Amino acid sequence: xxxxxxxxxxxxxxxxxxxxxxxxxxxxxxxxxxxxxxxxxxxxxxxxxxxxxxxxxxxxxxxxxxxxxxxxxxxxxxxxxxxxxxxxxxxxxxxxxxxxxxxxxxxxxxxxxxxxxxxxxxxxxxxxxxxxxxxxxxxxxxxxxxxxxxxxxxxxxxxxxxxxxxxxxxxxxxxxxxxxxxxxxxxxxxxxxxxxxxxxxxxxxxxxxxxxxxxxxxxxxxxxxxxxxxxxxxxxxxxxxxxxxxxxxxxxxxxxxxxxxxxxxxxxxxxxxxxxxxxxxxxxxxxxxxxxxxxxxxxxxxxxxxxxxxxxxxxxxxxxxxxxxxxxxxxxxxxxxxxxxxxxxxxxxxxxxxxxxxxxxxxxxxxxxxxxxxxxxxxxxxxxxxxxxxxxxxxxxxxxxxxxxxxxxxxxxxxxxxxxxxxxxxxxxxxxxxxxxxxxxxxxxxxxxxxxxxxxxxxxxxxxxxxxxxxxxxxxxxxxxxxxxxxxxxxxxxxxxxxxxxxxxxxxxxxxxxxxxxxxxxxxxxxxxxxxxxxxxxxxxxxxxxxxxxxxxxxx
Amino acid sequence: xxxxxxxxxxxxxxxxxxxxxxxxxxxxxxxxxxxxxxxxxxxxxxxxxxxxxxxxxxxxxxxxxxxxxxxxxxxxxxxxxxxxxxxxxxxxxxxxxxxxxxxxxxxxxxxxxxxxxxxxxxxxxxxxxxxxxxxxxxxxxxxxxxxxxxxxxxxxxxxxxxxxxxxxxxxxxxxxxxxxxxxxxxxxxxxxxxxxxxxxxxxxxxxxxxxxxxxxxxxxxxxxxxxxxxxxxxxxxxxxxxxxxxxxxxxxxxxxxxxxxxxxxxxxxx
Numbered sequence: 001x002x003x004x005x006x007x008x009x010x011x012x013x014x015x016x017x018x019x020x021x022x023x024x025x026x027x028x029x030x031x032x033x034x035x036x037x038x039x040x041x042x043x044x045x046x047x048x049x050x051x052x053x054x055x056x057x058x059x060x061x062x063x064x065x066x067x068x069x070x071x072x073x074x075x076x077x078x079x080x081x082x083x084x085x086x087x088x089x090x091x092x093x094x095x096x097x098x099x100x101x102x103x104x105x106x107x108x109x110x111x112x113x114x115x116x117x118x119x120x121x122x123x124x125x126x127x128x129x130x131x132x133x134x135x136x137x138x139x140x141x142x143x144x145x146x147x148x149x150x151x152x153x154x155x156x157x158x159x160x161x162x163x164x165x166x167x168x169x170x171x172x173x174x175x176x177x178x179x180x181x182x183x184x185x186x187x188x189x190x191x192x193x194x195x196x197x198x199x200x201x202x203x204x205x206x207x208x209x210x211x212x213x214x215x216x217x218x219x220x221x222x223x224x225x226x227x228x229x230x231x232x233x234x235x236x237x238x239x240x241x242x243x244x245x246x247x248x249x250x251x252x253x254x255x256x257x258x259x260x261x262x263x264x265x266x267x268x269x270x271x272x273x274x275x276x277x278x279x280x281x282x283x284x285x286x287x288x289x290x291x292x293x294x295x296x297x298x299x300x301x302x303x304x305x306x307x308x309x310x311x312x313x314x315x316x317x318x319x320x321x322x323x324x325x326x327x328x329x330x331x332x333x334x335x336x337x338x339x340x341x342x343x344x345x346x347x348x349x350x351x352x353x354x355x356x357x358x359x360x361x362x363x364x365x366x367x368x369x370x371x372x373x374x375x376x377x378x379x380x381x382x383x384x385x386x387x388x389x390x391x392x393x394x395x396x397x398x399x400x401x402x403x404x405x406x407x408x409x410x411x412x413x414x415x416x417x418x419x420x421x422x423x424x425x426x427x428x429x430x431x432x433x434x435x436x437x438x439x440x441x442x443x444x445x446x447x448x449x450x451x452x453x454x455x456x457x458x459x460x461x462x463x464x465x466x467x468x469x470x471x472x473x474x475x476x477x478x479x480x481x482x483x484x485x486x487x488x489x490x491x492x493x494x495x496x497x498x499x500x501x502x503x504x505x506x507x508x509x510x511x512x513x514x515x516x517x518x519x520x521x522x523x524x525x526x527x528x529x530x531x532x533x534x535x536x537x538x539x540x541x542x543x544x545x546x547x548x549x550x551x552x553x554x555x556x
Numbered sequence: 557x558x559x560x561x562x563x564x565x566x567x568x569x570x571x572x573x574x575x576x577x578x579x580x581x582x583x584x585x586x587x588x589x590x591x592x593x594x595x596x597x598x599x600x601x602x603x604x605x606x607x608x609x610x611x612x613x614x615x616x617x618x619x620x621x622x623x624x625x626x627x628x629x630x631x632x633x634x635x636x637x638x639x640x641x642x643x644x645x646x647x648x649x650x651x652x653x654x655x656x657x658x659x660x661x662x663x664x665x666x667x668x669x670x671x672x673x674x675x676x677x678x679x680x681x682x683x684x685x686x687x688x689x690x691x692x693x694x695x696x697x698x699x700x701x702x703x704x705x706x707x708x709x710x711x712x713x714x715x716x717x718x719x720x721x722x723x724x725x726x727x728x729x730x731x732x733x734x735x736x737x738x739x740x741x742x743x744x745x746x747x748x749x750x751x752x753x754x755x756x757x758x759x760x761x762x763x764x765x766x767x768x769x770x771x772x773x774x775x776x777x778x779x780x781x782x783x784x785x786x787x788x789x790x791x792x793x794x795x796x797x798x799x800x801x802x803x804x805x806x807x808x809x810x811x812x813x814x815x816x817x818x819x820x821x822x823x824x825x826x
Contacts, residue, residue, distance in 0.1 A: 334720055360726040373717035377739040387725050
């Protein structure tokens with residue numbers, strides 16, 4: 001591979017916002033050789049997406065190139081005529097975006113959408129186009145490509161849409177595929193399938209891939225070379241295996257240390273009365289009714305039973321649609337169960353009972369999206385203080401002190417109390433959401449994907465904070481997540497869900513080291529397992545062998 | 557006062573003039589707006605009567621000032637009525653959904669299908685043409701629009717996690733609606749209220765023009781325009797000045813409404 005001349009060669013590229021003079025990229029150089037997979041890793045704001053967009057001159061017009069050249073297949077993109085550039089986009093350079101829900105035109109049939117590129121860039125008869133499209137849809141794993149042609153994007157799940165997107169791009173057999181966080185919005189198993197498909201498909205066509213991601217584990221598994229970016233600069237680049245095994249730059253080390261890692265298991269006392277006991281929980285969602293037809297209700301939870309001990313962190317994992325979020329929301333009292341019992345400290349909770357108030361005040365929730373879980377018109381201080389509204393044992397003065405204390409506990413200085421959510425970063429907002437949940441010292445906290453919306457390093461910080469608070473205040477926690485790496489770090493016990501039922505349950509180490517159920521294994525295999533090396537780096541390995549036995553440091 | 561666009565300035569100046577005129581008209585006018593003077597019938601603008609006199613020799617400027625006060629109060633009270641009623645219905649139906657929502661919205665859509673002025677005409681026929689009748693009729697006629705907009709806003713708000721967070725905190729529905737939903741509806745409501753102020757002003761003038769507004773001799777811009785119509789060939793100022801007042805006020809309110817919308821848009825906030 002080394003002797004090939006680069007397909008894409010970026011030399012000394014700098015970008016800045018024309019009006020303000022803010023530098024977005026500072027003198028970056030990297031190349032991509034034909035058929036190679038290069039990963040660009042960095043946090044949000046590092047300029048990685050902007051670098052990729054500049055390659056096909058798709059950067060916003062306010063952002064201007066100040067120095068440097070970008071040459072693709074030996075031609076300089078900067079001096080290219082607009083028409084040549086258009087011929088290049090799609091035909092020679094394809095792009096897959098992050099958000100599968102919005103990257104396909106929602107009002108256009110799949111067949112038409114796939115045909116668009118072929119019409120534009122290839123001279124083919126409609127019969128040939130049709131044949132190519134059907135072949136490609138079959139290749140990306142659609143069961144019935146003929147029917148899919150006439151379907152609309154909303155008929156497909158996120159993973160399927162991303163496959164279709166991939167098909168649309170690969171139909172033209174581009175020389176370079178730019179994938180901007182292609183699987184961030186998908187759950188672990190689907191993510192793995194889509195990435196494997198992308199790698200296979202590009203290998204078959206000798207297409208090079210520029211993979212932009214904040215997920216180091218994914219990049220470690222799939223890329224040949226990696227470029228690490230921070231604040232508009234490339235801090236380090238090189239062969240993926242070597243770079244990750246022995247990172248040179250402190251920033252790379254910081255990124256690697258932010259990866260979730262297992263901490264030694266703690267002993268949780270088994271108390272005679274569980275904090276929360278769920279017995280045979282069933283939740284049906286009413287189906288959308290049409291004029292004549294009364295649809296079948298959709299069963300989201302089908303007889304789920306679990307218990308959480310005082311002071312225990314129980315993680316619920318599963319793919320999207322497994323019912324894990326519904327479970328959390330039902331226990332929180334946001335959804336009425338169709339059947340089953342929820343016991344809190346041994347007493348059943350009922351919406352009308354007087355005990356319910358006690359439960360309501362003792363069960364708090366941290367939501368996934370820090371951008372929508374805080375009322376945009378309230379200050380941070382009043383947002384956190386609102387949770388104390390029903391507390392009768394505290395005077396107003398004590399409430400204010402408690403709010404200040406909790407803000408301090410979550411690492412926010414006192415001046416944050418008077419700010420509004422939109423003035424805060426995602427990580428800070430999630431700290432506020434956690435503060436709001438723990439300010440009343442609840443006995444039980446439900447955390448629904450509390451860190452999935454955050455960046456790698458911020459995620460590590462927030463997770464650490466959450467674990468510290470849990471240890472300090474000793475609340476029980478139901479931690480809902482699709483991110484197994486995070487669960488591995490925080491959970492005492494793990495519950496694996498699929499299609500509304502619990503498929504496996506056990507202590508964390510047992511689940512991660514020797515999973516018994518097939519679905520659990522599939523989930524675990526979907527995420528690359530990284531094992532630490534002596535030089536502060538990481539290496540890919542296996543959690544368990546084919547028979548489900550634990551490995552030693554990633555070696556079977 | 558940074559980044560004040562010229563449109564905002566013009567809008568504020570026009571609306572400011574209207575407000576000043578309305579307050580002045582309520583307190584003092586150069587002549588008695590109802591005082592007849594048959595010696596000075598249909599006199600053109602002069603030093604004594606800046607905007608001339610009408611067919612009964614009444615001073616047009618005084619009548620315009622007095623009319624501004626009437627028109628302003630009618631518009632203001634109408635908008636307050638429509639916004640209050642519409643917001644209440646919109647928040648309740650949007651928050652609770654269910655069959656009440658379906659019935660209310662069907663009824664609301666039926667009302668929306670009527671042009672506002674037609675609805676007001678019908679209602680005026682029932683309640684009688686006077687100041688309060690107009691406020692009631694126009695207020696009811698514009699309520700469905702407010703309901704639509706508020707309900708749509710509530711529907712998108714209730715899907716946001718902070719509403720659920722409020723429930724998890726143990727807050728009552730009433731508290732959640734008042735503390736979390738209502739403040740988040742203020743921005744679109746302010747914009748709606750400003751433009752509605754303009755519509756109502758126009759509708760009130762139109763009703764008065766049709767003879768269903770505030771009964772003469774009390775002046776409003778609408779009935780002044782209407783009574784000036786037969787004399788348009790002899791005394792063009794009778795129709796021009798009230799018409800000009802209506803147009804300029806509408807222009808001012810629309811400009812100010814645009815400025816407010818930009819100001820209240822969360823994406824424009826720092």
